[in-house]
Amino acid sequence: MKIYNTLTREKSEFKPLQPGKVSMYVCGMTVYDYCHLGHGRVFVAFDVIVRYLQAKGYEVNYIRNITDIDDKIIRRAQEANEDWQQLVQRFTDAMDEDFAALGIGKPNLEPKATEHIDQIIAMVQTLIDKGMAYAADNGDVYYVVEKFAGYGQLSGKVLDELRSGARVEVDEAKQNPLDFVLWKAAKPGEPAWDSPWGKGRPGWHIECSAMSTCCLGNTFDIHGGGPDLKFPHHENEIAQSEAATGEKYANVWMHAGALRINDEKMSKSLGNFFTIRDVLADFPAEVVRYFLLASHYRSPINYSLESLKEAGASLERFYHSLRGLTLPQAPESEFSSRFYAAMDDDFNTPEALAVLFDMVREINRNKAAQPDQAAQIAAEMKALGDVLGLLQQDPEAFFQQQTSDVDPQQVENLIAQRNAARKQRDFAKADEIRDQLQAMSVVLEDSREGTKWRVEK
Template sequence: MQIYNTLTRQKEVFAPIDAGNVRMYVCGMTVYDYCHLGHARMLVAFDVITRWLRTSGYGLTYVRNITDVDDKILVRARDNDESIEALTGRMIDAMHEDERRLGVLPPDQEPRATAHIDDIIVMIRTLIERGYAYHADNGDVFYRVRRFEQYGALNNRNPDDMRSGARVDIDQAKEDPLDFVLWKSAIPGEASWPSPWGAGRPGWHIECSAMSTCCLGNTFDIHGGGPDLAFPHHENEIAQSEAATGQKYVNTWMHAGALRVDNEKMSKSLGNFFTVRDVLKEHDPEVVRYLLVASHYRSAINYAPDTLKDARRSLERFYNALEGVKVVKGAVSGDFNTRFTQAMNDDFNTPEALAVMFELAREVNRHRDDATQAGALAFELVRLGNILGLLERSPDDFLQGVPSGIDDKYIAGQIEARNAARRARDFAEADRIRDALAAKGIILKDSREGTTWVSETL
């Protein structure tokens, strides 16, 4: 298995520290609002990675944290006139619901920052003792970036270049504009915890260093996250963790690609910001998941009506192949599993893996007159699809997904009315009913056994 390492900027043969067992940490949500599509992109990407590692026989400990205290959470709780516990509790419940609907499996551990305050304080104290951090006059504790010689290696940045571009209006309490906060002194009315430097709360970056090393050890195999976290968050994690432990922090760094909306960066100011739950009100969750799986995890994804239509049509090809076939495990001619495995072992190449599945679907259709071979091919198609979190429903359930605002009893009534018109040889009326249903996304399929329907909505 080869994985692209952001740190070395190349694919590397993956060799876990503990042969056969993988320890992976992924930066999770800051729970001040509902998850948006960018979060969904990251969640699904690492869900596929998790599924494949386990399918490949690795024992996996997957840790994905929750940031439940930071500036955004405090501001939102104050604006809502609620406690941070009430706000974060609601958002965590909503996040878990969104994950389930997208088929994202839960992590093995889901540590929360507020449960690791003591661990954070111990790490900060160690950094101060080793000269990598200092208690400033304003009560905050800062990390000395220039003290860590490898700073910038993950993102191929030179601290001197970063210093020359730093803002002029820097925090005067810092020794250097590049220094970042480890502990923020308490502001009256805000959540705080006691510490050797006075009441306060942790900075965002130190939270992940403490949680990851507490859960997985000083050095672990994989650290992942969204594309916006490589700098400065992950760069700062490396500096903090390695300075505190004296050991290499992470062997392989992985970053998911960005998600764009109509080829533009998603932002509230552009009016193209979508939460997961808003999207799933209008679109089938499996269609959204397919869109996120169909691109390589490191590639950017464009979310737009046409891309969702393409995703729907692709899934229909699979489910149409499975429709009416009795899925039974059996011998399959062809090297489908071998090529699927090769694709996934090549840095989790899901587009190539899906190409293998499309070949399988064609073979199912080609062998429909051979129930034994068609059933075995269908079994293999479903098995491979399940590895990607797809094809976990019956064909009827997916193909007859009722569009929003349409009752399936209404559809049945319209089919019966059309049949009556055909019996009366009123073909104009029969065509009118068929076309009216098609306009609503309901496509009728006539056969000797009768009339069935599928949905072409998203």
């Protein structure tokens, strides 16, 4: 299995530190607002990576943190006149709901920054003792960037270029404009914890270094996150972690691609984002998940209603092929070999989905003449779909998904009336009912087994 490593800028054979085990840390949410679809893109990607590693037989220790203290949290709580801890809990609950809806599994551990203050303080003190950090006159503690020889290795940034573009803000007490904060002195009315440097709270970067090493040890297999974290967050994590421990921090660095709106990055700062729950109000969760997996995890995705509709149409093809089949225990064939080969190549989900489409064609070709053969392929396809978190619904339930204005019982009643009219050869009445259902976006499919229906988005 080969994985693209952002640090080395190449794909290489994945060799975990311990055979059969994978230690993995992914930077999680700062919980001050609802998650947008760009977040969904990142965490669906890593959810599939975890699922696939487990399908390969690895025991995965997956850590995904929560940043529950931060300038944005404090500011949002002040604006809303809400206790910051209540705000954090409210948006943590919303995150859990959104992730569950998208089929994103829970990590093994979900550490919070405020639960690791002692470890954060200890790491900051270690950096001070090693001469890699200093306490400034204003109560902040800063990391000395120029003392870390490898700074810039992840992002490709060059210190001279960073230095020429940096500036010291008026109220900062940095010795060098490149230095970044490890511990922030508390302002009046802000949440704060005691430390050797006075009351304050951790800087953002040090939180992840302390939580990851606390949960996984000084060196672990995979560190992941969104595209915007490469610099400065992950660069700073490497610098402070390796300076503190004297050991390599993470062996493989993985970054998901950005979600774009009209070719601009989706972000709260640009105001061009859709929350996960906004999108799920208009599209079924599995359609959204499919849309996010139809591109390689490292590639940018351009958000559009057309793309989501195409994702829905693709899923319809899969579920159509599963209709009316009783599935045996899933066998493995050359389809499974091709699927695993695609995923072994840096988790290539578009190629893996192409294998599933080939299976759909085989199912449909065999359905009438060799139904047992079709059922075997369908069972294998469903098992492979599970690795991606797809195709696990009952086909009829999938087709009967509705926005909110289609009542399944009303549809069934109208179908019963139509069937009765057809029996009485009242075809005008039957056609009238079909037109009524079409006006409700309900599509009927008549067969010898009866009439099935689906909502056409």
